[in-house]
Structures are given as C-alpha cells and as structure tokens.
Amino acid sequence: MSQYHAKVFVTLKPSILDPQGRTVERALAHLEHANVSGVRVGKLIELTLHGDRAQVEAQLQDITTNVLSNPIMEDARWELEEHQ
Amino acid sequence: MSQYHAKVFVTLKPSILDPQGRTVERALAHLEHANVSGVRVGKLIELTLHGDRAQVEAQLQDITTNVLSNPIMEDARWELEEHQ
Structure with missing residues (x-):
C-alpha cells in the first residue's frame, strides 16, 4: 500500500461565462x-x-x-504521483 | 510579438488552516x-x-x-507557454 499525492484541476467549460475572471481582467x-x-x-x-495504484x-x-x-459546467483532470 | 497562455497556481501555505478543504475531506x-x-x-x-517573452x-x-x-498566506507559481 502506497501513499499518493493528487492534484485535481477544475476549470469552467469555455462556453460558460466567468464573472470572477472578467472582474480580474478588468482590474x-x-x-x-x-x-x-x-x-x-x-x-x-x-x-x-x-x-x-489501480x-x-x-x-x-x-x-x-x-x-x-x-x-455540466466544468472540465476536470487529475495528476497522480507516488509520495516518497 | 507573440501570444502566451499562462496558468497561475495559488495554494494556501501549509501552516494556514483550510476549512474548505476540511469540509471536502469530511464529505x-x-x-x-x-x-x-x-x-x-x-x-x-x-x-x-x-x-x-521576457x-x-x-x-x-x-x-x-x-x-x-x-x-502572506499563499504560495503561487506560474507556467507559461507560447500559443500557436
């Protein structure tokens, strides 16, 4: 049994409006x-x-x-690496 | 002049409590x-x-x-790649 460190990246789909992003852009x-x-x-x-692992x-x-x-609104992908 | 796509990753420093993370963990x-x-x-x-680029x-x-x-509370790093 091993220990794994994972990162999950969640982003809004391109067709979905992002008011928070727009606000940052204007700032x-x-x-x-x-x-x-x-x-x-x-x-x-x-x-x-x-x-x-599996x-x-x-x-x-x-x-x-x-x-x-x-x-429905978001894309998500993940990365996994074994923790030493 | 080129176009670049950047990703900025912002995470709480390890010593900072993360109530949102704790809530996800409990769920x-x-x-x-x-x-x-x-x-x-x-x-x-x-x-x-x-x-x-520079x-x-x-x-x-x-x-x-x-x-x-x-x-003060967050670590941040970025990645940059030229957009084709």
Missing part, C-alpha cells in the same frame, strides 16, 4: 496590464490517497467527476 | 473515501498575454505576486 486593465485577456478562474484541489486511480476519477466538479 | 469520508486525507483547495487562474514573464511574475495571490 488588471486598470493596473496597466491591458495586454492580458481571457482570464478564467478555476480550482486546484490537492489531496493524499492511500492504497494500490484502486487509487479509479477512486480519484470517481471523486473528480462526482464530488469535485460539475460535469 | 469524502462520508462517501466511503476514508483513505483520502490532506485535502487543500487552491486556485488555478488561466490567462492570455501578448508581448515579448516582458511577459516579468509581467506575469508581478501579476502573480501582487494581484492574484496574497504572499
């Missing part, structure tokens, strides 16, 4: 960063899992899709 | 994911910048430190 424009566009704010969730991968896919993201 | 435990621990919720901010890198460092994160 940046006022701060003389007018060359910045397309700001989107998503989530990065870090977690630690114990178990066998079981942990299946579990992480389940958690990512069913708990940490809303598949 | 997972109730969903039979008791082998999950250390849940931390951070931000992933995506943006597009136009300019020369200028864009300096600008992104400035934005990351001074706009998108709070260096």
Whole structure:
C-alpha cells in the first residue's frame, strides 16, 4: 500500500461565462496590464490517497467527476504521483 | 510579438488552516473515501498575454505576486507557454 499525492484541476467549460475572471481582467486593465485577456478562474484541489495504484486511480476519477466538479459546467483532470 | 497562455497556481501555505478543504475531506469520508486525507483547495487562474517573452514573464511574475495571490498566506507559481 502506497501513499499518493493528487492534484485535481477544475476549470469552467469555455462556453460558460466567468464573472470572477472578467472582474480580474478588468482590474488588471486598470493596473496597466491591458495586454492580458481571457482570464478564467478555476480550482486546484490537492489531496493524499492511500492504497494500490489501480484502486487509487479509479477512486480519484470517481471523486473528480462526482464530488469535485460539475460535469455540466466544468472540465476536470487529475495528476497522480507516488509520495516518497 | 507573440501570444502566451499562462496558468497561475495559488495554494494556501501549509501552516494556514483550510476549512474548505476540511469540509471536502469530511464529505469524502462520508462517501466511503476514508483513505483520502490532506485535502487543500487552491486556485488555478488561466490567462492570455501578448508581448515579448521576457516582458511577459516579468509581467506575469508581478501579476502573480501582487494581484492574484496574497504572499502572506499563499504560495503561487506560474507556467507559461507560447500559443500557436
């Protein structure tokens, strides 16, 4: 049984409006960063899992899709690395 | 002048309590994911910048430190790739 460190990246689908991102973009424009566009704010969730790799991968896919993201509005992907 | 796609990862420093992460962790435990621990919720901010690479890198460092994160409580790092 090993320990794994996972990162889950959750972003709004491109077709979904992102008011928080728009607000950041406008703030940046006022701060003389007018060359910045397309700001989107998503989530990065870090977690630690114990178990066998195959079981942990299946579990992480389940958690990512069913708990940490809303598949209607969000895209989600994960990375897993064994913790030394 | 090129177009760059940047990702900024903002996470709470390890010493800072993360109530949102704790809540997710407890919810997972109730969903039979008791082998999950250390849940931390951070931000992933995506943006597009136009300019020369050196200028864009300096600008992104400035934005990351001074706009998108709070260096007292958060760690932040960024990735930059040229957009084809």
